Amino acid sequence: MSNFVHLHNHSDYSLLDGAAPIEAMVSRARELNMAHLALTDHGNMFGALKFYKECKSQGINPIIGCEFYMAPESRFIKTGTEKGNKYHHLILLAKNYTGYRNLIDLCTLSYTEGFYYKPRIDEELLKKYSEGLICLTGCVAGEIPRLILEGNTEAAKKKALFYREIFGDKNFYLELQYHGLDEEKLVNRSLVEISRQTQIPMAATNDIHYIKREDASAQDTLICIGTNKKKKELNRLSFGPEEFYLKSIDEMENLFGELPEAMKNTVRIGEMCDLDIDLPGPQLPDYTIPREFSDAGEYLRHLTFMGLRERYGELTREVKDRADYELKVITSMGYTGYFLIVWDFIDYARRNDIPVGPGRGSGAGSLVAYALKITDIDPIKYGLLFERFLNPDRISMPDFDIDFCYEGRQKVIEYVTEKYGVHRVGQIITFGTLKSRAVIRDVARVLDIPYAEADSIAKLVPQGPKINLKSALAMEPRLEELRLKDEVYNELIDTSLRLEGLNRHASTHAAGIVIGKEKLTRYVPLYKDSKTGVISTQYTMEMLEECGLVKMDFLGLKTLTLIKNAQQLIRKRGIDFDIDRIPEDDEKTFRFFGEGKSTCIFQFESPGMQGVLKRAKPNKIEDLIALNALYRPGPMDNIDQFIDAKMGKIPIKYPLPELEPILKETYGVIVYQEQVMEIARIVGGYTLSQADILRKAMSKKKPEEMAKLKKEFIAGACKKGYTKDKAEEIFNLLIPFAGYGFNKSHAAAYSVLAYKTAYLKANYPAEFMAANLTNEINSTDKLSEYITESREMGLTVLPPDINLSDKFFTVVDGKIVYGLVGIKNLGSNAAQHIIERRNQGGPYTSFVDFLERVDLKIINRKVLETIITSGLFDKLENKRAALFHNLDRLIDHVTRKKESEKYGQASLFDSGEMESGQEILIEPVEEWPQVELLRYEKENLGFYFSGHPLDNYKEIWKKITHIDLSKLDRYLTERTYTLLGIIKNLNEKPTRKGKPMAFATLEDYNGSIELILFPNVWEEVRELVTVDSVVGVAGKIDKSRGEPKFRVDEVKKPEELKPNGPAELHIRFISDLLREEPLQQLKAFLIDHHGYCHVYFHIPNSAEKEIIIKASPGMTVSANDNIIEEIRRYPEIQEVWRA
Template sequence: MGFTHLHLHSEYSLLDGACRMKPLVCAAKELGQTSLAVTDHGSMFGIIEFYKEAKAQGIRPIIGCEVYVAARSRFDKVHGVDNERYHLVLLAENDEGYRNLIKIVSDAWTQGFYTKPRVDKELLAAHNEGIIALSACLAGEIPRALSAGDYDAAKRLALQYQDIFGKGNFFIEIQNHGIGEELRVLPLLKRLSMDTGIELVATNDTHYIRREDAKIQQILICIQTNHVLGEDTGMEFETDEFYLKSEEEMRSLFADVPQAVENTQKIAERCNVEIEFGNTKLPNFDVPNGQDHFEYFAECCRKGLIKRYGENPPPEYAERLEYELDVIRRMGYTDYFLIVHDFVDYAKKHDIPVGPGRGSGAGSIAAYCIGITGIDPMKYNLLFERFLNPERVSMPDFDIDFCYERRSEVIDYVISKYGSDHVSQIVTFGTLAPKAAVRDVGRVMGLPYATVDAVAKLIPFELNNTFEKALNHSPELKERYESDETVRELIDNAIKIEGMPRHASKHAAGVVITRDPVKEYVPLALSDDFVVAQYTMTALEELGLLKMDFLGLKTLTVIDDAQKAVRETQPEFDIETIPLDDEDTYRQFTVGQTYGIFQFESAGMRSVLMRLKPQVLEDLIAVIALYRPGPMESIDTYIKNRKHPENTTYKTEKLRDIL
């Protein structure tokens, strides 16, 4: 018949689950299992990653969540009274169930949060369509009643949950991890099934993939609770049975109730959710006088062309604009440009400093003409196709800088225009990078601070660093790893949790704007009292939602303050009229006097400037382009060729005009 894991915690249970998505799905496939659920604690953070990985490997993804049920109402938040909560597993049976699960989880955070995101039975009943529910582990409301010796209460609760979700949509969950209390309650759960007619379902409360990974789970729990291995964390797992078990193991555990195992597969076969990717879902934008959106946009761009380039712009500029307009129209991004232009225009009209634009968006003459960017793409021969072309599958992305002190005013404007329930900030995850992992694991192992600190300091500072890179690049670290058993154990343990999400927080710049309320598309959470979408920026883009970066840049604030100071004595001063060929300014760059100048103030960058001795703006553009991982290796070659262009060579003559 088969078996499917319906109760499972991934790494997105945040320090309470050690299942990484790709190895998890691979392991299920190796066990011959054809479907798999992820039911993280109170959240859906990892659902998109899980869904895509499962689909890629031919495994049916079952979308779920182990929610916390409030003892009273989700709105009751009295200390000492409402601290108690119960677990309940919810699975999305179909697309409607997925949407309802999103709403339940969102409201648990935005309405019911009290130490944990909490639902109540009223919320469950309001969004019960397409949801299959399981009574959960020992922390479930029914097992708790049985543990307290109140069988009648457990029976009443079981029937109540069946009423909420409907007959055949609620199951009594049984588990056996060899825990004493579990073994005591297990026969009572079986009796409860007989007395109520509610079917049983067998699960393993999976927190890690293999039995030997039990120590990883212990380490994560100790990091979360600030304990040392061996101490009572209050969340201790009494056995090492919380791993991804095979069908044979589960059938052996529940040999007397084989139907409970078979029900897992029956439930899995009922669960069919299709998440739509790539279909753009832009919010509605109101155009003046009900004018056609594209006609209005094109009219604004053509007026901007004359404003930027004069009454008789070069024909090739006009042709470029018409080409871009055609691509934008055909790809359906007219409203995208109008939305971005609207909030940039708002900022400018309210004297909020706005950057000239950065990234590939600066290559659009349409963006330049309408006022989104302030960089002439024709002057610098920038390519529109890097930003938008018919073969691009993801939405284009303007990176807009605002004064960091007034950035929030622009976001407030967007919220007021589209509605607070249509705008949300976005989650991001702090991960266990090598240095942090070593320090966390060292503390958990109870090692002396000096030992852990010494090892952490041997790990090089490097973007996207890994233990593999660190061991290859640091001979001293490798020597200690190979010669010192304690250091080896420390690093081996740290490697096992490397890259796992440690905590969720609010992305510094990302905002999602939606046509319908955000929780119609993605689950919401709270981060420092801010509402955030639970899916990452990348996932939101893949879902076709409008994600914008409202970047706060202190340099814009500094420049604005400086301009105001100058205007006290020179009222006519305008920063836009400053010449870009000022010799004194370039002289400062050639001697490395660039402290406090955005992107030019690091010691490494100042060293490059002193070697290159820039003389024109294009030199500064080249330095910024080169000073990043990858191109950085070509800096010496560039400087040599910049000073002696006659020595420049090309792999093919076709590159000469391009480079």
């Protein structure tokens, strides 16, 4: 038996303070032969259940606790500026389940009632929730130690007696710590004396914040990250001595050997703490059913068959049998209430015109869900399997992920909260961690390494979900070279390795909601975000499932908002339009797909997919479903076979004749997980439930398991009359598809959604694009992109107009009208006010009429400037400079007129200038030059709308610029490029040697880039490079300083530039899984189209870091538009570009 137990320990859930991951802490305790271990994170229980489970798995008794922040008076008093006036520390440990429940309540209330700088409790709460708890006085920041340090030992003793009275004789301890701090010596002497006088027992602890002594420096860096300090700064928060680690029993005896009782008491506490947390199965909330039904099962059956009759009319035997089977499984697995709860809030959404997605994930395979309108995909029509969603042979919670209109999602959450009670519904916490690249940047800032250096080092780390710094060091030799090159870099990488993966901050899960059978604090502590006020669970999603809480995902999908807005715009034209009643075989829609016109089409808009669509010529929704499932790494290998079979270029082959009904719709190609299951059923004799288990097991490809599965499959197939060889052939055929075959239910649901968006684009293009623009009204880049797309579709996009523009983008006479909210600095309230006054009094007749009718407190001077410079009055006045110049006079005129009318003094305005109105008031001023008008336009809209400063040089720009400034990461750094653009933001600075150099922004049609003009260049070109000048520059892209920049070697006037063709053709593949046959076809195509461009292949490696391979010098190709279009048709290719 150990002679000591660590009772005061902080994991990395003590955010940016503790540097001890729970797994490492428990493992170290086990190495040190410790029978018990506590977790006492600062003010939270974020890691409590994870710690409990980890201790149990390693044979250690878990002691759940928390280092609470105590309010000096009531938790409701939130005043005081000095730290001592805000809170002090106190350790509470759970002896049993009652104590654990009380910890949950205390921790929750500290956030919901007591938060002031920190989550706080008070003495009132301690008295109420003391049962089952052991209390320790805490570190030197505890109340009793502070009183001692203030010289008030008598008050400290009195407070100790007070706590003993609350917790009882055996449940309150004076806590002794010694980490080498002078104030700890003073505190300990007094605590020993108080113990002698009062007989209150003592307990020795070490305030653990990291695992081993050598982690001290890394933890100190973590503190600096959290406090935004540099390590070299003086007078910053630091723990000082390197003693806050998980010490061995011998080390603790060396510290407290003279106080053996303080050591033994820790063991007594450990033995008293015997916590068994009840982790039940799913605890579904009770759903209240109407009185006329005997139970939830009967009510669900009633709703199901009512919905089926609405869906199908007369019910066939197939529909009835399928519904009966699903209901039997749902009831037997105890999920009746779950279906009713989901049905209820989706029914609420539909009744309140909140669009709901057709389905997501495997849930679309349920006929009951289709009947209840939880989903909107007919599983019988599309061959979707219920067992893929809910398998009676594999116990797991059903999981409906529900898409709602982005704008209506919150209303549904509010409905659920109101229905089940605010105490039973909550959002879910998530934790951001110090990831490999981010931790390098964080640590570099603390070590005072310049950002550019830190960023370039961070970018050496390959990206990918499975990449960490340790693996990056093995993969990227330059990182190891840096460690050897410089001690600072060595510290950077070593510290980053120690801190990587630690929790950095808490936030709220984007979609997850939990609904409890009882109030949530029956299961979990709650957390309140101090910035947003959102209440969420303190346990993560994985731990909530352990507690039996049911998680539901309420996702906001912009595509549903897009469809809703487009439908409203169509109905404004008097058309009785319902997106749910469109034909499924619209010729125009499928022609758009076949021509690859899928920009803005949900799930089908990537350039690679557009190439696939052109080749596949889909002509039914089933084709879209298959292409959606195939266009992913892995399944993509089968796109050629799918297309060639569909187009009749190769015969359709089936492994067995009896598999034709399963594979016919995908032209003999296995595409879906459901097909794997059906084949296992037909050939191997599995039930669909068993086939789902087989599919999942096969996907893991564990050798021992695979041998067992193969044996079972062959045995089953032989029983059905297949030969062993044929059975083995079919099994081997299924293996790859079990791994990367796609979930058909998900592909079907999202392909139906894609078809709806394509139907809108093909048949109502103006309304469709206006809805897209509204969807992206806060994204300047997307607005610019979609306006360009609209114009390429032949649509007219009108500029903002004071009498035509609505709040959002609208359609008038087939033309898209710019929305007022899309104007920067105007704001939603101002836009709404303008429209309301226009609706009340009719169109505005002049600028003065506008001023007289609006509230100038809402439409203030800044807003008026925006209104003028964005051209809202161009149709009425067409003199922006004059309106701007006269603005103050006009405001003064209208303000005085309004005041006079208010007090009945109209006679003051009976003569002269004031009576004759606007023309006299507005002094003529020369209109701004075009470049100035465009500058304001970009300032207000975020992009150039009516023209571009380069329009006079557009033909030259096309001939000499071959790189896209919005996609700079994809270009090479060693090559010289030529750019043409307009100069913005010029800034001259001296170098370290005092020589002048310059930084400027060069802007063209696609984007902008920062120019670096070193002294030797700047001296020669400073006359050419001025703000708003159009120049050509030659130089190289520099990616070593964070964002790509352009090192200028030469500057010329536009007319001096000589046209030149592109010198490079770049081809980026989607995956590194490159098949020989299409590669040979691509190679042959490139050789057949010889030209002057060198070819570069961009291939993602297994670490998701791109490898660039230059083709052999002999492979130079032409790079005209037709050739690029042909290359894009290869399904393996993601992107093609010239440079």
